[in-house]
Amino acid sequence: MQELIEVKALIESAVQKKEMLIVLGDCFVEYWGRAASKLGRGRRMLLIKADGSFAIHQNKHLRPVNYMMNASISCSLNKGNELEVIALKRNPKESLKAVFYSIDFIKSFELEDKHDLRLFGSEAELSKQLSEDLDFIEPGLKPLKKEQHVKKGTIDILAEDRQGRIVVVEVKRRKASLDSVSQLHRYAEELKKIKSRETRGILLAPSITDSAHSLLHDYGLEFFKLDFEIGNPSAKIKGLEKKQKRITAYIEKKHQAE
């Protein structure tokens, strides 16, 4: 338990020095901006980081109950027995106010950290690997372009099949849902207009929900099951190694299409 005037100084110092600041105490929180919220009095943690991210954490959930990123932070004493910590932002205009009635703990830390996360198995990574060789989907499928920006979105992989038809490939790293199908539908329809050529759309995902598959069928699109292994920089896509698998995969695809 500390004097609030001291706490105020500590907060201002930490913010100025861009240290990670941890404050625990009894507080009330109010937000006004993109929406509005109130959080009745209780004990929580306030976490302020170097980049101005401001977060109130309850003792549950991964995400903060109230937050603001890139905030301008200030604090002031109220009536001598309340400490207001305020985060402000504009465009859109937002304000987040935490009123502390008592402080259980406060400390700031300079955290030396040179490394950033290296993530493997992202959709971009999968897409890149896939686009190098599309034969596993069907023989003669030629990649034309990846990350093609069109008016109605960004196409993961653009290809051409043996019959010279345009093929739009949408890659999903997890089970495909209705929105994935809608997405592919948008791209396929736009390309059909642009190229005025026969156009196919293939959804590449580890699995798909029933309703999504039904919608896919309605739209005349195709599903291709994509099994992949993750965990290292050269994550393998099952079926790429064994040529034999192509035939099986092709048959499976035909079967799925029905």
Place this chain on the structure above:
Amino acid sequence: MQELIEVKALIESAVQKKEMLIVLGDCFVEYWGRAASKLGRGRRMLLIKADGSFAIHQNKHLRPVNYMMNASISCSLNKGNELEVIALKRNPKESLKAVFYSIDFIKSFELEDKHDLRLFGSEAELSKQLSEDLDFIEPGLKPLKKEQHVKKGTIDILAEDRQGRIVVVEVKRRKASLDSVSQLHRYAEELKKIKSRETRGILLAPSITDSAHSLLHDYGLEFFKLDFEIGNPSAKIKGLEKKQKRITAYIEKKHQAE
């Protein structure tokens, strides 16, 4: 700086007592599960909460760099000079390991907190208010049902216009984008089939992107501007001012009342 054996005991005790646990130190982090990641050695904060949420925070960003929710947490000493804190989960199987080489700070807190966030201005709330009286969109528009579950999603508001046509209304609390249009398109198409009646689709949002508006037009759907920004109402559509004021007033009133 503390002995790692003590730290281990503190962690286990905090987890057992479901206290909020804060650990700062020099660590390396590795994740394996839905994807895979590695984070080279550096100083960060480990935050463990009562519900088993496990988060590694760098001194930037709102979100943790590595995390797991609902984790089973354990720790062990490695070679006497490393402390491994491990979070495990199954379905899907995931593992997150933080190896600490030194500890800058560790403390756990029992946080008494009786209140939950009360949020105003959510889409559900807006939708509820709107559905009570749809005349502001056009005279004679009668609400039939809200939160109607159909195969291809959940329809915000279902209504009937003066000509007896089915009207699907999709409400968005922020600027409508391509996916909002696709969503509405899905619902409208499905209802068209089910009811075998003429069907309209109206997208209700504060604004819409150009490409989304273009797609909306292609699909034969309609856009209706609804600016409900809290504390910043700007009525530009005739006949909408009253309704907007009502909504804004409602939210403000509710906010004040709490």
Place this chain on the structure above:
DNA sequence: GCGATCAGCGGCACG
């Protein structure tokens, strides 16, 4: 448990 959707989504990359 899966499925669908919202979120004050956050964060990134490209125009």
Place this chain on the structure above:
DNA sequence: CGTGCCGTTGATCGC
């Protein structure tokens, strides 16, 4: 800047 879209999305609610 906005627009689009992925995310180890998380969190909620309905079935």
